[in-house]
Amino acid sequence: MSSADRALNLHVQNLYCEHHGWLHRWLDRKLGNTSDAADLAHDTFVRLLTRQSATSFGAEPRALLTHIAKGLVIDRWRRQDVERAYLDTIAHLPEPEVPSPETRWLILEALYRIDAMLSAMPDKARRAFLMSQLDGMTYSQIAEALDVSLITVKRYMRDAFLACLSVA
Known part of the structure; x- marks a missing residue:
C-alpha cells in the first residue's frame, strides 16, 4: 500500500469516527429504516475510499458526506421503483x-x-x-x-x- 493510500485510509477512518453516527442518524430520519440507513452510511464511506485523493474532501466533511449519501438514497429509491415495477x-x-x-x-x-x-x-x-x-x-x-x-x-x-x- 502506498503512502498516499495509507493517508487516504487514515483520513477516511478519522471522518468515519467523527461523523458516522451523525450520518447514520441523518439517513435513518430520511429513510425511516435503521438497517437501510446503516447500509447507506457504510456505502458512503466506501465511496470516499474510492476517491482519488484525501485532499478532495474539502473543509466541510458533512456537506460532502450528505452529498454522497443523497446520491445513494436516490439510487436506492430508483432501484426500488424498478424492482417494484418488475415484480x-x-x-x-x-x-x-x-x-x-x-x-x-x-x-x-x-x-x-x-x-x-x-x-x-x-x-x-x-x-x-x-x-x-x-x-x-x-x-x-x-x-x-x-x-x-x-x-x-x-x-x-x-x-x-x-x-x-x-x-x-
Whole structure:
C-alpha cells in the first residue's frame, strides 16, 4: 500500500469516527429504516475510499458526506421503483412462467443497468430512444414528435446504442 493510500485510509477512518453516527442518524430520519440507513452510511464511506485523493474532501466533511449519501438514497429509491415495477409485471404471470429467484435477480440487475444508462442520457435522446424501441416509431416520426432534425434523431440513436453497448 502506498503512502498516499495509507493517508487516504487514515483520513477516511478519522471522518468515519467523527461523523458516522451523525450520518447514520441523518439517513435513518430520511429513510425511516435503521438497517437501510446503516447500509447507506457504510456505502458512503466506501465511496470516499474510492476517491482519488484525501485532499478532495474539502473543509466541510458533512456537506460532502450528505452529498454522497443523497446520491445513494436516490439510487436506492430508483432501484426500488424498478424492482417494484418488475415484480408487479411478473405477478400477473401464470405460475409455470414465473422466473426463478436466480433469473429474477439477473433480470433485475440488467434492468438496474438499463435504468442507470437511460437516466444518464439527455432528455430528448432518451425520449427518442424509447419512442424508437418501445413505440416502434420511425426516425422521421421521432424527429417530427420532438421537433428536431432527422440527423439529430440519428445522433441521439447512435449515442443511445453506444450507451447500451457500454451497459452490456
